[in-house]
Amino acid sequence: MFAKLMSGFLLGLVRLLTGAQARWHGCPPKAEQRIYFANHQSHADLVMIWAALPEELRSITRPIAARDYWTKSAFKRWLTSAVFNAVYVARQRSEDEDPLEPLVEALARGDSLVIFPEGTRSSRGEPQAFKSGLYHLAARLPEVALVPGWIDNVQRVMPKGEVVPVPILCSVTFGAPIALEPGEERRPFLDRARRAVMALREV
Amino acid sequence: MNSFLRTLTTSQQIGALFIVVFGVLSLATLWGFFRSLREHASDDPQAEAHAQKVKRFWGLIKTSWVMATVFWIGWALGDTVATVLFAIVGFFALREFITLSPTRRGDHRSLVLAFFVVLPLQFTIVGSRMFDLFTVFIPVYVFLALPVVSALANDPQRFLERNAKLQWGIMVCVYGMSHVPALLLLDFPGYREKGAFLVFFLVFVVQTCMLVQHLVGQRFPHKPVAPQVSQSFQWASWLAGVAAGGLAAGLLSFITPFKPGQALGMALLACFAGSLGHLVMKALKRDRGVTSWGMQGMSVTGAGGLLDRVDALCFAAPVFFHSTRWYFGL
Numbered sequence: 074m075f076a077k078l079m080s081g082f083l084l085g086l087v088r089l090l091t092g093a094q095a096r097w098h099g100c101p102p103k104a105e106q107r108i109y110f111a112n113h114q115s116h117a118d119l120v121m122i123w124a125a126l127p128e129e130l131r132s133i134t135r136p137i138a139a140r141d142y143w144t145k146s147a148f149k150r151w152l153t154s155a156v157f158n159a160v161y162v163a164r165q166r167s168e169d170e171d172p173l174e175p176l177v178e179a180l181a182r183g184d185s186l187v188i189f190p191e192g193t194r195s196s197r198g199e200p201q202a203f204k205s206g207l208y209h210l211a212a213r214l215p216e217v218a219l220v221p222g223w224i225d226n227v228q229r230v231m232p233k234g235e236v237v238p239v240p241i242l243c244s245v246t247f248g249a250p251i252a253l254e255p256g257e258e259r260r261p262f263l264d265r266a267r268r269a270v271m272a273l274r275e276v
Numbered sequence: 277m278n279s280f281l282r283t284l285t286t287s288q289q290i291g292a293l294f295i296v297v298f299g300v301l302s303l304a305t306l307w308g309f310f311r312s313l314r315e316h317a318s319d320d321p322q323a324e325a326h327a328q329k330v331k332r333f334w335g336l337i338k339t340s341w342v343m344a345t346v347f348w349i350g351w352a353l354g355d356t357v358a359t360v361l362f363a364i365v366g367f368f369a370l371r372e373f374i375t376l377s378p379t380r381r382g383d384h385r386s387l388v389l390a391f392f393v394v395l396p397l398q399f400t401i402v403g404s405r406m407f408d409l410f411t412v413f414i415p416v417y418v419f420l421a422l423p424v425v426s427a428l429a430n431d432p433q434r435f436l437e438r439n440a441k442l443q444w445g446i447m448v449c450v451y452g453m454s455h456v457p458a459l460l461l462l463d464f465p466g467y468r469e470k471g472a473f474l475v476f477f478l479v480f481v482v483q484t485c486m487l488v489q490h491l492v493g494q495r496f497p498h499k500p501v502a503p504q505v506s507q508s509f510q511w512a513s514w515l516a517g518v519a520a521g522g523l524a525a526g527l528l529s530f531i532t533p534f535k536p537g538q539a540l541g542m543a544l545l546a547c548f549a550g551s552l553g554h555l556v557m558k559a560l561k562r563d564r565g566v567t568s569w570g571m572q573g574m575s576v577t578g579a580g581g582l583l584d585r586v587d588a589l590c591f592a593a594p595v596f597f598h599s600t601r602w603y604f605g606l
Contacts, residue, residue, distance in 0.1 A: 092371075124304060226375065229379060232381050232384055235384050237388045239374070239387040239388055239391060240367070240370075240371040240374070240391055241371065241374055241375050241386060242372065242375040259479070
């Protein structure tokens with residue numbers, strides 16, 4: 074109940090401030106199993122993609138949250154689990170645990186995921202080199218479509234260190250899905266994925 | 277007809293006006309609907325151009341319905357709601373404007389100030405009918421406050437350019453737009469509570485001018501005056517548009533406190549300001565390399581932003597408002 078209200082409130086806020094427009098170039102908004110991967114410039118990126126997806130896709134698409142940070146307080150835990158239905162991952166790698174295991178589990182259940190393969194926010198225009206998580210997921214679950222996304226303008230809405238957001242129109246451009254070629258190496262695949270994201274800037 | 281209208285009370289007259297507007301819109305919608313029934317998909321090259329035209333027509337119909345409904349709600353719920361509605365329109369217009377002006381990190385605080393302090397304050401001042409303060413608030417006080425906030429952010433790069441853009445955005449989207457509800461609240465002797473007519477008069481006259489200018493320009497293409505800025509702006513069609521606006525004003529003068537001659541003069545002034553303001557906004561768009569405000573993805577499909585629709589009004593309203601006040605000594 075409160076989760077519904079909260080998600081309605083967040084949706085309204087994001088739409089009021091940014092328009093939360095989705096542009097589908099290369100694939101339709103379809104309810105198939107997907108991993109959306111995008112550039113990461115702001116804390117608001119996740120909320121942007123979440124708000125830009127149509128209702129039917131939003132309910133089956135789960136973001137990823139760092140477990141140590143997002144389960145610290147009851148409110149953070151509630152926000153990530155009840156509102157965003159996030160998948161928790163550990164940031165520190167422990168001996169006996171594969172950090173990708175929760176993601177694979179979620180994908181095995183049929184959910185879609187949103188990931189930011191840069192791993193951290195980059196404030197320069199170009200995304201940093203992608204981390205290998207995307208490659209491992211693609212190798213383990215080849216049937217899941219990998220959809221690149223370019224999030225535009227969000228860093229202008231709320232730059233680092235500011236608390237009040239400014240209304241500026243933002244858009245998320247989704248491109249044609251890519252797939253891991255047979256025998257493709259890790260680095261070439263990650264570079265290709267990064268180029269697919271960057272190509273959407275010009276669309 | 278005229279004498280019958282005069283026997284009605286003010287709100288009955290305004291109600292009748294809305295019935296006429298919604299009636300015309302319904303007829304246009306029905307006409308478009310029946311025409312769409314007759315059409316078949318075909319592959320000839322004309323079909324595409326035709327499809328574009330049909331799309332533009334439906335876009336226009338949709339905007340008109342939304343605008344008319346907004347006006348109706350504003351009128352039905354009173355002046356306060358109307359003022360808030362225009363504030364919301366100003367907010368969205370300013371959002372579009374700022375999106376296409378490159379701002380830097382250092383502008384953040386001034387932008388927050390513009391959206392969440394200046395805009396609400398300006399419309400609150402309008403709502404409380406402090407017309408003298410509302411006239412000078414932005415040009416005098418905000419003009420000083422915003423660059424101070426920007427300067428404190430310690431970023432001199434392209435300082436003048438960034439501040440000029442923000443100032444312009446506020447002047448057009450907030451200052452200009454706030455003059456529309458100000459018209460609603462203007463007190464003419466013997467013309468109380470009839471501000472809605474004045475707003476309708478202004479909007480109708482300016483829109484007629486823009487529409488006729490567009491249609492004449494398409495039907496009889498001349499050499500554009502400033503082809504780099506606008507392919508469609510030419511003196512002949514512009515004069516035709518202004519004349520049509522004046523004519524509409526003459527016909528509508530009975531709903532205003534003006535005599536027909538005065539209505540004509542006021543309308544010509546508003547049409548001048550509106551159509552030339554539209555040209556200025558086109559130059560700004562060319563500068564940014566876009567064809568319309570609004571979402572970048574949509575401009576390709578031909579559907580424009582909100583600012584494309586209201587920019588003429590933003591320029592016409594202040595001129596109309598202040599010359600009315602000055603001429604009638606209000």
